Amino acid sequence: MRIVSGKYKGRAINPPRNLRARPTTDFAKENLFNVLGNLVDFEQCDVLDLFAGTGSISYEFASRGARSVTAVEINPVHWNFIRQTAARLGIENFYPVKANAFLYVKSCGKQFDVIFSDAPYDLEGSERIVDSVLGGGLLRENGLFIFEHSRKMDFSSHGEFWQLRSYGNVQFSFFKKG
Incomplete structure (x- = not known):
């Protein structure tokens, strides 16, 4: 896994073997960005990365x-890896939060311009x-919400759905606020 572009372009991110995350492929990540x-x-x-896993998407934004x-x-091993990697890279204005994403969305008082969510594909519910983010006041007016998911899901009938981008087995549904 590597950082695709920007200040930290080419830097390798090597998660330990005990990380169970399914990082977004470099191919899908490069196309998304x-x-x-x-x-x-x-x-x-201001960016919010929910279900951050290895932090790969967060590092790209930073x-x-x-x-x-x-x-x-939520996973303490993953959270600690994200925290340590951001510190090692010297990323400023980076805030790793150890929390359940569903509860965080309900209690967060801040607004964001871009929200990305990559929940585990097999996570029930x-x-x-999607509705928690779009209905919760987290996304600023004209903000963008990207939900990464498997081919099994279809959000095209959602009122704030904007477009779908597909890269192999990775699907990105884009939603626009406002």
């Missing part, structure tokens, strides 16, 4: 100069995070 590069001004974005990145992960 090519799309995002045409949609958002990274330096003007590498591109995001104003702030909050990475939410993971799709509930």
